[in-house]
Amino acid sequence: MATNNNNHVTNFKKQDNISIIIVPFPAQGHLNQLLQLSCLISSHNFPVHYIGFSIHNRQAKVRANGLDPLELSRIHFHDIPPPEFASPLPNPNASMKFPEHLQPSWDATLALRGPVAEILQEIASNSRKIILVHDPLMAYVIQDAQNIPNAETYIFNCIPAFTVSLSRWEEKGKPSMIDDEITKNLPSWEGCLTEEMFKFAIKQVEHCNFQAGEIFNSSRLIDGVYLDLMAREELSGTRKIWAIGPILPVKISNQEPVRKHYCLEWLGKQPENSVIYVAFGTMTSVSEEEVSELAIGLEQSKQRFIWVLRDADKGNIFDKDVRKIELPEGFEERVQDYGIIVRDWAPQLEILAHKSTGGFMSHCGWNSCIESFTMGVPIAAWPMHSDQAMNTVYITQVLKVGLVAREWAQREEPVEAGAIAKNVQRLMESPEGDEIRKKAEELGDALRKSIDEGGVARMESDSFIAHITK
Ligand SMILES: *[C@@H]1O[C@H](CO)[C@@H](O)[C@H](O)[C@H]1NC(C)=O
Ligand SMILES: *[C@@H]1O[C@H](CO)[C@@H](O)[C@H](O)[C@H]1NC(C)=O
Numbered sequence: 001m002a003t004n005n006n007n008h009v010t011n012f013k014k015q016d017n018i019s020i021i022i023v024p025f026p027a028q029g030h031l032n033q034l035l036q037l038s039c040l041i042s043s044h045n046f047p048v049h050y051i052g053f054s055i056h057n058r059q060a061k062v063r064a065n066g067l068d069p070l071e072l073s074r075i076h077f078h079d080i081p082p083p084e085f086a087s088p089l090p091n092p093n094a095s096m097k098f099p100e101h102l103q104p105s106w107d108a109t110l111a112l113r114g115p116v117a118e119i120l121q122e123i124a125s126n127s128r129k130i131i132l133v134h135d136p137l138m139a140y141v142i143q144d145a146q147n148i149p150n151a152e153t154y155i156f157n158c159i160p161a162f163t164v165s166l167s168r169w170e171e172k173g174k175p176s177m178i179d180d181e182i183t184k185n186l187p188s189w190e191g192c193l194t195e196e197m198f199k200f201a202i203k204q205v206e207h208c209n210f211q212a213g214e215i216f217n218s219s220r221l222i223d224g225v226y227l228d229l230m231a232r233e234e235l236s237g238t239r240k241i242w243a244i245g246p247i248l249p250v251k252i253s254n255q256e257p258v259r260k261h262y263c264l265e266w267l268g269k270q271p272e273n274s275v276i277y278v279a280f281g282t283m284t285s286v287s288e289e290e291v292s293e294l295a296i297g298l299e300q301s302k303q304r305f306i307w308v309l310r311d312a313d314k315g316n317i318f319d320k321d322v323r324k325i326e327l328p329e330g331f332e333e334r335v336q337d338y339g340i341i342v343r344d345w346a347p348q349l350e351i352l353a354h355k356s357t358g359g360f361m362s363h364c365g366w367n368s369c370i371e372s373f374t375m376g377v378p379i380a381a382w383p384m385h386s387d388q389a390m391n392t393v394y395i396t397q398v399l400k401v402g403l404v405a406r407e408w409a410q411r412e413e414p415v416e417a418g419a420i421a422k423n424v425q426r427l428m429e430s431p432e433g434d435e436i437r438k439k440a441e442e443l444g445d446a447l448r449k450s451i452d453e454g455g456v457a458r459m460e461s462d463s464f465i466a467h468i469t470k
Contacts, residue, residue: 012259018469019127020048023142024115025135026056026105028063028313029367030158033217034135035060037156039071040247045228046131046463047076049123051116053108054079059317066348080115083108087315089323090285095412098194098385105183105315106200109141117144124148131468133215137200146210147245152468158174159366161226161243162398163390164216168235175234175406180225182398183374187389187408213240215464217370218454221400221446245460246374246447259349263306264354266340270304273437276380276428277351279308280363284384290415292328297420298339299331303428305339306357308346352377358437359427361405364391378436380405380427401440427450 020041029346035050042048048059057077064072085108088101118143124130132153134142145151157164165363166186169178194202214236220227220243220356231241267275278298280286286294291309298305311323325343348368349356352375361380362368369391372379381392388408395402405423406415427433450457 010107016469017126017128019123019130020046020468021120021130021132022048022121023112023132023134023138024052024060025158026052026055026059026109027102027136027461028059028317030135030137031056031060032063032065032367033158034129034133034181035064035075035242036067036247037133037215037217038075039067040244040461041465042071042074045343048074049076049078049119051078051112051119052080053082053112055082055316055318063345068088074465078115078119080112085315087319088315089321090312092285092287092290092311092323094285096194096385096437097284097411098197099285099312100194100196101195102283102313102315103200103219106137108199109138110203111136112141116141119150120145120148124150129456136208137204139204143207153211154204155211157214157216157218158209159387160218160369160391160394161216161223161230161241161250162394163387165226165230165235168350169229172234175230178229182393185397186393191411192386192389198380211239213242213467216241216243217245217366219243219244219245219447219450220460222373222443242464242469244461244464246370246457247329247451247461259343261350263340263342263423264347264350267306267351267354271285271354272355274428275304275306275354275356276301276361277306277348277357277367278361279346279348280382280384281364281365281368282310282313283386284363285312286325290328291325293415294420295328296329296417298424299335300417301424301428303338303424304356305335306342306346306351307339308342308348310343359424359433360375361424363393364388366391369395373399373443374447375439376441378402378427378433378440380423381412382406382407394465399439399443401436401443403432403436425440 022034022038024031038048038050057079060071086104090099090101094100120130130151132142132145133156136155136157145153166183216223227241227243229235241269269345309325311325349371352360352371355378358375359380360377361382362372363384364381366389379395379401380415381395382405383389383392392404392408403423403426405420449455452458
């Protein structure tokens with residue numbers, strides 16, 4: 001068997017011989033959340049096995065955000081050699097923003113079924129019980145866990161209960177009443193995913209019918225109504241539901257890192273709440289025209305900014321052949337007194353935690369949302385694909401901690417600098433923006449408290465741990 005850590009399989013007797021197996025989906029946000037979960041569970045003294053293609057395990061490790069190397073070293077990584085898959089450049093001109101170029105790397109994961117089944121068998125035969133936690137997009141791969149008598153399986157959702165519960169409710173033909181105005185103006189999933197991704201997802205759903213529970217990286221504080229909806233029998237049968245987020249290194253703002261990224265040095269010299277942070281995650285590619293309109297829009301807004309300008313990840317992030325994104329002629333010189341461009345990996349959490357940061361223009365991927373909520377930063381939403389259109393409704397209409405910078409409904413129309421400038425100003429210097437910022441700050445305070453002893457996030461993760469220890 002192709003794993004680098006076989007020797008660990010039998011030499012533990014901790015936690016009454018219960019082994020945890022984690023199977024992540026290889027997109028950055030998902031890899032990271034499941035790695036963080038691995039460390040959380042491992043801190044309770046369980047042996048934790050993280051299974052994936054070697055290249056994706058390496059990606060998860062090199063980008064591990066705020067994780068202690070010692071904690072990481074306790075995780076048993078099973079590095080499966082990947083089959084060959086195409087790793088093309090993203091297409092910045094595509095009419096749909098969904099990262100279609102990553103599909104070959106995702107289709108390749110289907111080949112993990114055999115190796116995963118073998119590892120599960122082997123660990124199960126050496127353990128009293130195995131707890132398998134997997135991304136819903138890896139359900140096909142873990143399907144053989146059904147035949148292992150001492151295996152219990154759980155889904156880990158990397159998107160909010162709002163989005164999962166309401167989508168599932170729609171899918172099931174609205175089986176019960178929901179007393180919630182919001183259901184009237186939800187975007188459909190149309191245009192959020194490619195045809196190929198729909199097919200891939202449907203293949204997974206077939207194997208999502210035997211799990212004992214579902215975990216959300218979300219909080220009862222924000223997602224309570226939708227976690228309750230999720231727990232209704234018509235949506236989840238007898239499954240148990242937990243919301244164990246956020247578990248960020250929330251004390252981050254009090255620490256002085258040894259080596260500061262230059263953008264943090266710069267932030268330190270800006271007035272409080274004066275900077276808008278602009279970043280669209282690791283799975284979005286913007287076209288030349290969009291870059292140019294965004295640049296002009298930021299310049300016209302006259303607001304201070306940090307803009308992370310990177311192309312979407314390729315299927316193989318270690319292949320350094322990437323597109324250099326060009327900015328309009330003279331732009332960088334013109335804005336040098338109030339804006340900076342980051343082309344490498346930005347310390348997003350530290351930026352959001354910084355008191356000079358007063359807004360976040362975001363694609364509304366769930367990782368970015370959680371980080372922004374927890375740090376109390378209001379969002380200017382520019383949804384690009386996947387769950388982001390739904391998340392935008394959640395942020396702007398339910399939680400009211402952000403405004404829309406770019407309407408999802410207008411996604412096929414050209415981006416206009418003027419509209420960007422106007423929305424950036426609305427967020428950064430208007431009474432409306434101040435109101436939203438106040439709400440975001442209150443939410444951040446509450447979320448950070450929820451992680452303390454006795455707080456709701458801590459109670460939920462303790463409850464999950466107690467449940468699997470039974
Ligand atoms: C939840 O998401 C946040 C934001 O990405 C991440 O920092 C945290 O570690 C995640 N928690 C888990 C359990 O994955
Ligand atoms: C995208 O379109 C621009 C023109 O708008 C063109 O210069 C560029 O080569 C195209 N890029 C790709 C990858 O097709």
